[in-house]
């Protein structure tokens with residue numbers, strides 16, 4: 001069982017233009033689609049589609065139209081009753097393959113809402129193998145909200161507590177790394193640079209540079225980092241080593257949710273007992289499959305690319 005928390009869900013609107021996006025112009029769209037999104041929900045959609053049990057915990061107002069979009073996904077959810085509608089994030093894609101994404105702040109949550117979310121995730125974590133805390137925090141929640149969740153889950157379940165993965169950015173990620181001791185973080189290369197305050201050595205191979213930077217956190221403050229690199233694959237760094245995997249050739253249609261699918265693919269392999277190399281391979285295959293689908297669609301095992309995903313060990 002993989003439990004996810006999406007503190008700031010989003011109705012993802014994807015608009016496809018016939019012409020390149022022009023600032024300040026009126027442009028007709030070719031098509032539009034809506035998906036119930038938010039990082040944790042996206043992870044649950046992929047895990048559920050792969051036939052592995054998952055539960056998405058999220059704040060939800062019963063009157064919010066988001067509830068109907070969520071029902072369409074068919075995923076198991078644990079809604080925590082709150083007031084206010086989910087934000088609508090907008091993605092604009094144009095024929096040149098350029099993607100513009102506008103992410104809204106989301107509805108304000110109160111301290112009571114926060115307490116009920118923490119309680120819901122803690123309850124749901126019983127018997128789970130992983131709890132995934134994913135996405136930005138909505139206004140009203142403190143930067144260390146995920147740290148509070150991690151501590152509550154570990155205090156409640158002790159030795160039986162699930163592993164905790166975190167996929168967020170900015171001050172929320174910094175707080176988790178400073179005080180949460182997560183089992184896994186999943187930044188992209190830009191988020192890793194921001195988090196560490198370092199830089200990626202431009203004269204080095206990208207995977208080696210990412211490895212060097214992630215090693216400043218792993219394993220002292222974070223047990224493992226799975227760093228997604230878009231078209232350059234992903235790097236896993238843990239206490240025992242580091243690996244880089246390269247994706248198969250992919251015709252990219254929408255990168256929105258590709259990182260979430262990579263994380264889901266990684267965890268799907270991990271819950272079967274797979275080793276590090278296989279977890280990296282699975283993460284990359286799911287990420288590539290997501291990038292080849294329009295909007296925030298969740299890939300199923302049938303969407304996985306046939307091509308090989310070579311994974312190599314990185315040396316210190």
Ligand SMILES: O=P(O)(O)OC[C@@]1(O)O[C@H](CO)[C@@H](O)[C@@H]1O
Pocket residue numbers: 008010012036037038039042089103134135136137256257258259260296
């Ligand atoms: O504002 P956040 O929570 O960081 O990101 C939200 C979001 O961009 O993440 C998902 C893709 O990863 C989308 O479903 C959603 O719109």
